[in-house]
Amino acid sequence: MLTNWFENVNMEEMWIATYETLYMTVISVIGTLVLGIILGLLLFLTERGNLWQNHFLNMVTASAVNVFRAIPFIILILLLFPFTDFLMGTIRGPKAALPALIIGAAPFYARLVEIAFKEVDKGVIEAAKSMGAKTHTIIFKVLLPESMPALISGITVTAIALISYTAMAGVIGAGGLGDLAYMKGFQRRDFDVVFACTIFIVIIVFIFQFIGDTLSRKLDKR
Amino acid sequence: MITIKGLSKIFKTNQQEVKAVDDVSINIEKGEIFGVIGYSGAGKSTFIRLINRLEEPSSGDVVINDTNITSLSVGKLRKERQKIGMIFQHFNLLWSRTVFENIAFPLEIAGIPKAERRTKVLELIELVGLKGRENSYPSQLSGGQKQRVGIARSLANDPDVLLCDEATSALDPETTDDILDLLVSINKKLNLTIIMITHEMHVIQKICHRVAVMDQGRVVEQGDVLSVFVKPQSKTAKRFVQQLSPLEHQQDELKRFITNDPNREVVKLHFIGNDAKRALISDVLRKFDIEINILQGSISPTQEGAYGTLYVELSGNKALITETIDYIQSSGVEVEVIENVN
Numbered sequence: 011m012l013t014n015w016f017e018n019v020n021m022e023e024m025w026i027a028t029y030e031t032l033y034m035t036v037i038s039v040i041g042t043l044v045l046g047i048i049l050g051l052l053l054f055l056t057e058r059g060n061l062w063q064n065h066f067l068n069m070v071t072a073s074a075v076n077v078f079r080a081i082p083f084i085i086l087i088l089l090l091f092p093f094t095d096f097l098m099g100t101i102r103g104p105k106a107a108l109p110a111l112i113i114g115a116a117p118f119y120a121r122l123v124e125i126a127f128k129e130v131d132k133g134v135i136e137a138a139k140s141m142g143a144k145t146h147t148i149i150f151k152v153l154l155p156e157s158m159p160a161l162i163s164g165i166t167v168t169a170i171a172l173i174s175y176t177a178m179a180g181v182i183g184a185g186g187l188g189d190l191a192y193m194k195g196f197q198r199r200d201f202d203v204v205f206a207c208t209i210f211i212v213i214i215v216f217i218f219q220f221i222g223d224t225l226s227r228k229l230d231k232r
Numbered sequence: 233m234i235t236i237k238g239l240s241k242i243f244k245t246n247q248q249e250v251k252a253v254d255d256v257s258i259n260i261e262k263g264e265i266f267g268v269i270g271y272s273g274a275g276k277s278t279f280i281r282l283i284n285r286l287e288e289p290s291s292g293d294v295v296i297n298d299t300n301i302t303s304l305s306v307g308k309l310r311k312e313r314q315k316i317g318m319i320f321q322h323f324n325l326l327w328s329r330t331v332f333e334n335i336a337f338p339l340e341i342a343g344i345p346k347a348e349r350r351t352k353v354l355e356l357i358e359l360v361g362l363k364g365r366e367n368s369y370p371s372q373l374s375g376g377q378k379q380r381v382g383i384a385r386s387l388a389n390d391p392d393v394l395l396c397d398e399a400t401s402a403l404d405p406e407t408t409d410d411i412l413d414l415l416v417s418i419n420k421k422l423n424l425t426i427i428m429i430t431h432e433m434h435v436i437q438k439i440c441h442r443v444a445v446m447d448q449g450r451v452v453e454q455g456d457v458l459s460v461f462v463k464p465q466s467k468t469a470k471r472f473v474q475q476l477s478p479l480e481h482q483q484d485e486l487k488r489f490i491t492n493d494p495n496r497e498v499v500k501l502h503f504i505g506n507d508a509k510r511a512l513i514s515d516v517l518r519k520f521d522i523e524i525n526i527l528q529g530s531i532s533p534t535q536e537g538a539y540g541t542l543y544v545e546l547s548g549n550k551a552l553i554t555e556t557i558d559y560i561q562s563s564g565v566e567v568e569v570i571e572n573v574n
Contacts, residue, residue, distance in 0.1 A: 137324035140284055141338040141389075142313035151340070155328040231369040232327045 018200040023190060028210055030104045031186035034176040035214070038111035039169045045116035046168070047161070049075060050123025051149065061145050075117040083114045083175050087182055107176065107184035115172050122164035126157040159230040166222025170215050177211065187211050233262040233425060234283075234393060239292030241278050252278040254449035256292070260442075263423040265416070265535065267440035267457070269430055269472055275449040276429045280395050283427065284316045285309060297392055314342050317386030321398035323378040325370040331357070331381050332366040338388040356384040359421075360414060376407035383414065393425045394418075400435055408432075412439045416535075433472045437461065437534050445469045458536045462504055476532060486527060486543060490570060494550045498527070498543065499557065502566035505537035512565060513544075520556050522548035543570075 049071060055061050056068035081089070087110040094109045095101050130153055138152045154161070177188025187207040195203035241253040252275045260266045270276045281287040283294050285301060294301040296316070304312055325334050335356055339349045357363055360380040370378055379399060386394055396415070400408040416439050419426055428440060436443050436457060444454035445468050452466040464470040490498050501512070513524055524544050531540035546553050561567050 131322075131324065133320055133322055133324035134326055136286060137318070137320060138337075138341075140286060140313060140316070140318040140395075141341050141385075142310040143341045144310065147341055151337070152326065156326060158328065229328075232371050 016202045016206055018194075018198075018202050019206045023194065024187075024206060024210065027185065027187045027190040027207070028214070030184075031173070031176050031188070031211070031214065034104045034107050034111060034179070034184065034186055035169065035173050035218075038108055038115065038172050038176075039165065041108065041112035042115040042119050042168055042172065043165055045112060046119030046165075047123050047154075049116060049120035050127065051153075053120060053124040054127040054153075055149075061148065075120050078113060078117040079121070081114075083110070084178055084181075086110050086114050087179060102183045104185045107179040107186075111172055111175055111179065114175060115168050118171065119164060119168045122168065123157075123161060126160035126164060127153055129160060130156045159226045159232075162222055162226040162229065166219060166226070169218045169222070173211060173215055173218070233264075233297060234258075234260040234427075235293070235295040236260075236283070237293045237295075239279070239282055239294060240290045241275075241282055241287060242290045251275075251449045253282060253289075256444075256446075256449075256451050258444055258451065258454065260425060260427065262425055263419070264442065265419055265426045265428060265440045267428045267430065267436040267443040268446055269433065269436050269443060270446035270468070271431060274446040276431075276446050277397060279446065280397050280427065280429045283395060284313055284318060314338065314389045315391050315393075317389075317391035317394040319379065319382040319386050319394070319396050319399045321401045323370070323375075323382045323402075325378060325381055325385075327370050330367050330369055331362060331373070334370070334381055335384045335388060338385055342389050352388060353384075356387055359387070359418070360384045374407070375403050376410055379403065379407075379411050380414065383411075383418070387418070387422075387424075391424070393427065396426060396428045396430075398429055398431070401430065401432070408435070409438070415439060433475045436472075437476060437532055439535060441535050445472065456536055457534050458504065458539055461532070461534065461539050462502065486570065489525075489527060489545050495553070496545060496547045497553050497557075498545050498570045500568040500570055501542040501544065501560065502568070503531070503538070503540040503542070504566070505539070510563075512560065512563065515563075516556060516560065519559065520548070520552060522546055522552055522556055 052071045053068065053075065056064040056071065058065070078086070087107070090110045090113065091101055094106050097109055098106050100106050134156060135148060135152055138148050143151070176184070176186050177191070180186045180188025180190070181192050183189065187210055191204045191207035195201060195207060236256060236258045239253060239256045240251065243250045243252055254275070256279060258266070268276050268279065278287055282289045283301070289302055292302065296312075299312060301309070301312060326337065329337065332353055335353045336349050339352060344352070354366075357366055360383050362377060362380050362384070365373065365377065370381065373381070382399075400411050403411060412435060415426060418424055428435065430436065440457050442455065443457050443460050444451045445460070445466060446452070447466070447468040453460060453464070453469045460469055461473055461476075464473045486498060503512075513526070516522070517524060524546060527543040527545055529540065529542040531538055546556060557567050557569070
């Protein structure tokens, strides 16, 4: 009966697209995690009264973050074409979507990281200082572990946004489930393909959400 | 051992300058428990942060064991801070670490190898009475237990001095006493110098040897706890002492005993130090043919001896009463005759 409902769905194509979506999501989540934490740290530490208090650097970082957050993702991909071409040597396929995905999501995650760091008890940072801790000790042994549950739930939210970005990137030929839904589904009026892609994407989102929630809960000893 | 000279901290806002700490000079001996008491806003928390430069002083010097803390470079200051332990009102433990890992944290900072860390941490856990809780997280502990972890953590690098910033203010009275007992036993066992900031006179009375009273950034009075207790000079000190002797508030109750009858007299006796342990009343009764009616009394133990107040009514021959009072006074107990104020 299922084959009747989904008569135009080619399972082999579905699996390839799913693989491409997962590839784009996983790599861009890792990239966003690294870039977002670096930006978030910079935002937090250069703020007034914090360890690297620096008004100029704070302003520059904050402006860059705000500008990139303001650009709609679909336009960001187009804007980044020359950069992507230079970096990846191609503007097609899952690999070519990565720079835009990371640059689009990292500023958003950076703000979540900044908020997570702000939630860390100032007294604990002061206690570490009173023990003679260096800045890198405070970052790696206080700030990061103490904000870990918030960093994890933040990256979960970002990862889910990234899954929807990958679908959008599909429209300009990045591959993945979004591409499949658009090219093979929408263009040919085979809506069963669109529907099947939707189900797959929803399942991927649920899996990411589940992993994120579990990890965040496990790490939270408060 | 610790010399603080002319220490000041000025906070500048757009509109005005606030002198949070104003020209404070204090000498603290090795092995001493030194209390600093003041109401909130008196500048005592800022003062204790100036000692390890969590706040940068505006002027003045802090010298610990011949090291001038105020002139150290950032790198040297970090090294020196390892020798200055600190505990906090809200404990400031890392929730992501177990009791064991929290206590190991300052040792990690000091670069102590893992095996050595383990021995030291277990030793400290034993010292503060937390055996069996090594693997608990702070959220699973009571307030008192959290402060024990804080104390163990502050002692990890064998500090020369321990700074206590309102260390008992978030605890209930019973737990406060437990923590104070622990601090006294550590002070004795390790001959550790302790500087204690508080707004509770009870804390000063129970564990401190000497005390400084702060008001509006200045030290308005300092000296031995007992002498500040018995003869407070400043207004602030007097208010703090009153906190502890509820009798001061109950003088009204005594009124009905105070008469114009010359054969009856209400007197207040001050016992200081070892006098408080003497059986003065039975001594007097044996010597004089007089009646003594005990009205009210209280006794407060301090680190330097006890200090007590007793209100009694003496009745008998007027001459005999005068003689009795002279006798009591000659035995070293201060006597104050309470007159009817109206």
